[in-house]
Amino acid sequence: MPDITKPILEVKNLRTSFFTDDGEVKAVRDVSFDLYEGETLGIVGESGCGKSVTVMSILGLVQRLGKITGGQVLFRGKDLTKIPADELRHVRGRDIAMIFQDPLSSLNPVLSVGYQIDEAMYAHDVIKHDDIRARGVDLLEEVRVPDASRRIKDYPHQFSGGMRQRAMIAMGLSNKPKVLIADEPTTALDVTVQAQILELLRDLNQNTGTSIILITHNLGVVAGLCQRVIVMYAGEIVEEGTAEQIFENPQHPYTWSLLRSMPRVDTSRRERLKSIEGLPPDLIAPPPGCKFNPRCPFRIEQCFSDDPTLETVGDDDRHIAKCWVRMKRAYAEMGAATLTDTRPGAASGVRPPKTLVEKLEDSREIEPDTEAVGDLRGS
Ligand SMILES: Nc1ncnc2c1ncn2[C@@H]1O[C@H](COP(=O)(O)OP(=O)(O)OP(=O)(O)O)[C@@H](O)[C@H]1O
Ligand code: SF4
Ligand SMILES: [Mg+2]
Secondary structure (H helix, E strand, O other): OOEEEEEEEEEEEEEEEEEEOOEEEEEEEEEEEEEEEOOEEEEEOOOOOOHHHHHHHHOOOOOOOEEEEEEEEEEOOEEOOOOOHHHHHHHHHHOEEEEOOOHHHHOOOOOOHHHHHHHHHHHHOOOOHHHHHHHHHHHHHHOOOOOHHHHOOOOHHHOOHHHHHHHHHHHHHOOOOOEEEEEOOOOOOOHHHHHHHHHHHHHHHHHHOOEEEEEOOOHHHHHHHOOEEEEEEOOEEEEEEEHHHHHHOOOOHHHHHHHHOOOOOOOOOOOOOOOOOOOOOOOOOOOOOOOOOOOOOOOOHHHHOOOOOOEEOOOOOOOEEOOOOHHHHHHHHHOHHHOOOOOOOOOOOOOOOHHHHHHHHHOOOOOOOHHHHHHHOOO
C-alpha cells in the first residue's frame, strides 16, 4: 500500500511556457502535486492540456523554445529545476525513469537491444559491472520477452512494437528507479499487448514498490491501475482525488464531462457517446475567469470574471477541485443527473456577458472554435 505520509516527488507551483512567434504558450500553469512512495498516480485530460509538458519539466526535458518559468520539483530534498545538467542526467535513468509513447524513436536502431540496456546500467553505476550482463537477460525475462537470452542480441527493428515497449520498460527499470513515469506507454500497441504492458506496470508497482506516474487517455486504465488521479485542463490541475473520488464523485464539471464521454460497459449500444462540446482554449490567450467557461454547462456569471482556486471538496482534504459551482450543487440545483443537453450554459441558462462577446469578436489574436463563438454570440 502506498505510504501517503511520504511524498517521494513534490511538484510545487510549476510553470512552463513555450516562447513562440505568436506569443507565450503557457503550457503548465502553477501545477502542484505530490507523488507518494509506492503509489500509481494517473494524469488525465484532453490532448494539449499539458500532461507531457508537466512530466518533461520534472525531468528537465522540455523541448526547444520551452522554459520552466517558475516553481520547484523536489526529489529527495533537491530541486531538480536548479541542479546542474550532469547531476540531472544521473537522476534521469537512475532515480526517475521515463517511458515514452514511441519506443522506436527512443531506441537506437544501430545498437542491439541488449547493448542499450547494458549501457543504461553502465551509465549510472548502480549495478555492479560484473552483474550487468546477466541482469539484462533477467530484465527482459521480467518484462516477459520470450527467449530473452537469444532476443537480447536482436536490434530494435527485429522486435515487435509490444516487445520494443517492453525493452524500453526493461531499460527504465535497469537501475531500480524509485519513480517510473509512463507517458501514454501503450497508445501505439494493440489491445491485447496494451493489457499485458499495463499488467506489467501493476506488478512492478506491487512487487517492487516503484512509484508510477501514468499518463493516459484511457480512463478505464486509470480506474484499473491508479490509486490517485489528477485531472488537467488548459495547463492547470482542475481536480485531484483518489480514484474512487474521481470516478464515483467527480466535482469538477470538466471531470464529469470526461467521464460522460467515456464508454461504459453498462451503456446500451445505441446510446451515443457524449463528447465535450467545443475545444480547449488557446493557451496564449485563454478566456478570462475559469478557462472551462466557454464549454461548461453549469457556468454562472462569476465564472466569466473570476478564476477559481483549487479547494478541498467535502471532508477529505485529498479531494480538491477548482470550480465555483461543483457537481454537488449542479446535481442539486441544475438537474445534472438527468441533463441531456450538455451545450455550454445549458444547465444554468447563463450566457457570457455582452462585453466579453464584443471583445472576442474584435480580437484578431483569438480565434475560438465556431461552436463557442456561436454560443458566445447567444445564437
Ligand atoms: N515545442 C512546443 N512549442 C510550442 N508549444 C508546445 C510545444 N510543445 C508543447 N506545446 C504546447 O503545450 C501544450 C501542452 O502540450 P502537451 O504535449 O503537454 O499536451 P498533452 O496533454 O501531453 O497532450 P497529448 O494528450 O496530445 O499528448 C499544448 O498546447 C502544446 O501545443
Ligand atoms: S461552473 Fe464555472 S468555475 Fe466551474 S467549471 Fe464551470 S465555468 Fe468553471
Ligand atoms: Mg502528451
